[in-house]
Amino acid sequence: MTLLDQFQLILKTAGWPEWAVYLTPAIVGILIIIIFVLTVVIVFIWWERRLISRFQIRLGPNRCGPEGILQPIATAVKILLKEDIVPEKADKLIHFIAPIIVFVPILLIFAVVPFGEGAILVDLNVGIIYVIAISSISVIGIFMAAWGSGNKYSYISGMRSIAQMVSYEIPVVLSIVGIALVTGSFSMIKIVEAQSIPFILLQPLGFLIFFLGSLAEMNRSPFDLLEADSEIVAGYHIEYSGMKFAMFYLGEYGVALAYSGIITTLFLSGWQGPLLPPILWFIIKVMLVFSLIIWMRATLPRLRVDQLMSFAWKFLLPMAVINLVVVAVEVLVLPAGLQWVMVILNFGLAAVLILLWSKLFTLGGGRVEV
């Protein structure tokens, strides 16, 4: 029973009318989620700028407020006060609704992210499928922004975006199926409760595939081809300014937060942890995942388009299929108590598969010197 259900029950016993019993907890829950998301996004922007500057031996923003924590707020105020420019050749309507279509699905994802035991907006029995379905919608928004801007660079970005999203969706989904096989449920709460051993140990290959795939889905470096500043200026949001640009910016970090939360839920045993309260454990794990993403951004150069596609279709997809088959066999054959055997088996399998598959790549082709 989630906290919202309990809230509903309290209202019902207090004798509220039926529509109010249904509506009030929903509105309160949505408000809490939106406030949480906006706050964490502000912290994320600050954290990314500070951390990446430390990776580059710089200081980063440290002037506004203590340690520069107010810098994102200053940036937001600056962006909101800017003039909203719509290009003459733009498709006005599509140009207008694109940022909304990018941003709203990202907020919708948070409906099924469990922040603690029972602290979830709605415990769908198809939670993770819902996430996949909803998060794909923002691709349409990105393509609309690219098309509606009437700019060459944003066209290129839109094309890249579609290719990238379609390719990376498949390995991501297949790696999630592996988890569903072990758990026996798509519900986010059940997935967290099933993790006495975190699934990152149980399915290292699945984690790798999901992590890299979701990096591509949220357009972070090294898969940030559709925003590649040095090639296509800013990609799909090249013709946006002011409030609409802020929506894209917010969406970019919102999706990073959403995917960090989902990775935490699926692979790092969600809110579970000793001593500290669940919500704190959740936030710590989310920050760890996001820091890993920043670390990769600070280190790895951007992939070429053909490298990106071949990485998805030649590396991640076959790996995901093999991983799925192996996990299915293990779940079928091994008795339930032998999870540690599964851990060792899967780590060995991951190492062997990655070594073997590196041979297939035309760039270099791995070799071992003894």
Place this chain on the structure above:
Amino acid sequence: MKFERYGTGIVKGMALTLKHLFRAPITVQYPDEKLNISRRTRGNELVWFPEKCTGCGTCTKACLQGNIILVTHRGEESKFIVDKFELDSGRCIFCGLCVESCPYNALAMGLSYECAKYSRKDLVLSKERLAVSNDHQPSAYYRPQFDDQLPDQSLLLYDRDKGGQKLKFLPLSKRKRGSGA
């Protein structure tokens, strides 16, 4: 056993950036932290020593811009007495030719570099402004006799003695900056 092209480059790169995370940042936060510039810099605002100047006018002839205005009259023992020694640092190109040409070491380049002004009139330097004061020091450009009194140029140093962790640069106290000639 040596693995090649199995993504080891990625691991190396990640390790390098992780190492950078624990280094002190090299950023110098300028208005708060200042570095000593080179002792022989050709800084803004020339320094003029009235007691050494004979009013010969060599510097005015050497100046490419025709920027130095020198007005003198005959005093006792028919020596020149300088009435007006003025230059516009807005027109000065800091070539240092006037300093090099001075036969009596009466001119030196300045050490300062923060000489933005709010109006163009302030850029014109009169006799009083050109004289040595606490915040108006000569640099050792073509005047090696000032070398000893000036602080060493502070370079960002990677301090290996302290575990390679801390970057140090010379502090900029008044004393270390040198109190001038």
